[in-house]
Amino acid sequence: MILCSKKIISSISLPLLLCTGIANAASVEDFSRHAQYHNVKISPDGKHLAALATVDGAKRLVFLETDTYKVTYSLNANSKNQAADYYWVNNERVVIQVEQMRGALEKPINMGEIYGLNYDGSKKRMIFGYRSKEGGADGGFLIDKLADDPKHVLIHKRLLSRRSDALTSVVKLNIYNGKEREVKRSPMPSSRFLIDGNGQPRFATGVDKNFKTKMFYSKGKGEPWQAFGKDIAGDFNPIAFAQDNNSIYALKSEDGKPQGLYKYNLGTNEETLLYQSDIADPTRVITSGLNDVYGVRVDEDYPKYIYIDESVKDAQLHKALYQAFKGDSITITSKTDDGEKIIVHVSGDRNPGAFYLFNTKTMKTKHIFNARPWIKANEMAASEPFRIKTKDGLVLNGYLTLPNGKDKNLPTVVLPHGGPQARDYWGYHPQVQMLANAGYAVIQVNFRGSTGYGKTFEEAGFHKWGTKIQDDIILAANYAVQQGISDKNRLCLMGTSFGGYSALQSAIREPELFKCAIGIAGVYDLPMLYNEGDIKTLQWGDAFLDKVLGTDVAVQKLQSPVHHVDKLKAAIFIIHGEDDERAPIEHAEALKASLEAINYPFEWLVKDKEGHGFYNEDNILESNQKILSFLDKHIGS
16 A cells, blocks of 8 residues: 555645655555556746646646745546646746547547646636637647747647658647647658757658658748758758758768768768767767757667767766766756756666655756656666677667566566567666566567667568567567576566557467566557558558568568467466557457467456557456466466
């Protein structure tokens, strides 16, 4: 039981910020809850804070006075709407991206509606979207707060249709009355924009039906779009304008290597390499304002921060915070216009996140609240990076999380990530901590095909979903056995999405190695991806699948678990959402039918109203309880 109850929180008073989450040892219930606090930001003048808090299962936006924590207003969520994210636009007003609970789905959906209100609750209005006064079928997504214009923001306006050929546009939106004016229309469908310091869209990037990236550039206001990048070697991704508006910061790579951070002069075409890792792409750039890039975060193993110019005050401040919090991840969520007060989010492998108010003049830090106040960081398990080398010479990065006080001959869960074009990072993961808390070692490996390590590494997984990628996962399992960490007779696989596919496929590929496999929201029939699910609805969906899977249907079937269940020896548990659009329930049903056809035993948990992974806390809890029971039955001590 936790001492900070939902009843106290729901009163929206001072205890909302003072609850520290004094608790007994963490339970499966603790790992099955959504975060209590999601974000906090300070107003430009520093007088008010805004915070997103989960109350009664929905996110509520609360405004407080910075000095006293007195609540000035609480925007209550309801059964249909809640805040997704929010932004201070001036000293009094915030705009919110609205999430909707639509139809029977448990997880809310962002339909591009934008809501505006003041910190005292006045002047509330839906300023964009189909339920606004203007209405329409478009969604709007904020892309620039226009620092010098306190009454307007820039939004990316687009039709909410995956197959639409309509062009998108940048629109200047009045945050009080919802009036809009188009600034610039995109040169191709589904473009994303890069805005300069004057609020002008200068780059537009999109993906065509052949899954080819195209880039366009405009010299400024009133200037037409023109093709860009044909004379630039390698992949090139503009990410921010410099203060002079004549140069940009860009991520660029050549010959499939990890991306480097460059500064590129648009007038002379000169480029300067600012930083490049031999192993990993930059995770994100760090800025002190809209266009002031002063560093990058890179996740080779642990996160580290590279400061391009340490003479910059914000770089010095960030470095001091990183050192003060002993290597945890640091994000400055917002700061006042004068730079005196900033909000810092800190998180790590054992720390699920905490928010602090830092005064740059007094150099004092004030704790505001913890994202998951019921979790005790000192009771969580540490995640340690490792590296292994494949037979064909690739270096794989991964993370080992061991139960506290144990490091030998452990029951082990191999946890491949989704995607496969994604990657695991060092940090707090509720599922990983739940497993470690229950006594299991956890292996996460960034197998070939993962993003974040350069195009060569990513493309090494193309056409090899069921072969080389699985060999990398199996290699990580064997590594842990060879190190004496994992008991070779107590190995299990578990994953979500592509991880669910991998759990079944690796169990098929190495039937003697794994005692059980848990597939969550998995795809099990690769040719089915062309006919079921939301990938096929994208204009480039078929071209993407051809690129990553190859076009030989016979090879796709060879790499599809649904066609090879006769090779299984592991115990199987299938978990799926009935309304999953990415990996439709047809995948789970096809796997179920194949297992039943050979009378192969399995466990089954399907929940209606759930999509790609469970969202309802009761469903998450039930799933986690059954996962732990299943593991205990097959590999537990």
